Amino acid sequence: MRFSGHETFICRYTWLPKACSAIAENPSVLTNDEEAMVKLGVGKNMVNSIRFWVEVMGVAIPNRQQKVFNLTTFGRRVFSEDGFDPYLENIQTLWLLHWHLSSRKADPIFAWNFLLNRWPYPELSRSEVVTAFEREGKRLGYSHSSVTLAQHLDIFLRTYLPSQKRTAIEDSLDSPFVELALLRQSGQRRIGLKGPLEDVYLFRREAKPELTKAVFEYCLDDYWNRWHQTERTLTFRDIAVAECSIGQVFKLPEDDLRTRLELYVMSGVAQPFEYQLSAVQGQVTRNNIPDYDFLATVYETGYNHG
Known part of the structure; x- marks a missing residue:
């Protein structure tokens, strides 16, 4: 420390x-x-x-x-x-x-x-x-x-x-x-x-629409690389309440996290993540999309200070 x-x-x-x-x-x-x-x-x-x-x-x-x-x-x-x-x-x-x-x-x-x-x-x-x-x-x-x-x-x-x-x-x-x-x-x-x-x-433990989907994806990928590098699947709990998870770092409530993850339910469109709904605990899978640039995607839209 x-x-x-x-x-x-x-x-x-x-x-x-x-x-x-x-x-x-x-x-x-x-x-x-x-x-x-x-x-x-x-x-x-x-x-x-x-x-x-x-x-x-x-x-x-x-x-x-x-x-x-x-x-x-x-x-x-x-x-x-x-x-x-x-x-x-x-x-x-x-x-x-x-x-x-x-x-x-x-x-x-x-x-x-x-x-x-x-x-x-x-x-x-x-x-x-x-x-x-x-x-x-x-x-x-x-x-x-x-x-x-x-x-x-x-x-x-x-x-x-x-x-x-x-x-x-x-x-x-x-x-x-x-x-x-x-x-x-x-x-x-x-x-x-x-x-x-x-x-x-x-x-401020509330939904944060100003935190974009692209930032969420960048951080999820980075968290995966540093904390769960050998795992292909993470549970909802891993993302919501585990040490240094997205839910903890950004103080996101669980309903906001679920809403964000449900965007990755199988849609037929190539996405970096997939989310499998579950009555007990959902699971997130990381897809390998060649040349997917998480950081560049963050800056495809404006959102300057203001």
Whole structure:
């Protein structure tokens, strides 16, 4: 599990496009603090944060022996100068980045892994989650302080919630993931019987028509490749509630998932997946369609920010 590396900075709108452009020009730029500070126009701590975010979002991979960062196929095809979305203008790119960030199998980010997969309640508050972080961290053999865990939680919350305080312009810039509206404030309640009030948050567990069929297919194929590579068939439960599944990462209710999967009931048209209806538990089968480009399909239609 990774608890740090973000240097308490959320990812900013311009960081990924700028970093990818810089890496394409010079793969060693992010491994040289001084050069990166000049090229990206940020301070040293932000350089460290950018290294973290480009890696955990599946955009670039560090090669520490050669002291370079190499763009992944995803990073190159999306953010290169002639890529699908070089300036991060398409909201579907945000869904894909959220997917990569939240569904990591190797070195998962603790807050994302715990809150998206194992938080059992409909609501969450800062004090409750920090306590749960401490308990879960100890169970896993970690010994992070409550301060470190609280900072880690704050990064998760600030990634998906709009800023409430408007001070310096740089500090008030929201994370691009705020547009996904995945998390919202639902009210306040007291800490204990007579403690101060604190904000309470709620995951948006509802149908998400703005998450397109093409994004759903890309993520299902990617999930299959990384978590169930040797299996040809997955159950509905695998897709709905298993660790780092589409249902968990996107907080999709089961009826929305079934509606999406029923599009793949045998129709006589070649599709990347087939869905077999069942009274107990449906099954999804992956078809081998030569040269089917899941990523390109995501960008066949617009859906820019707005």
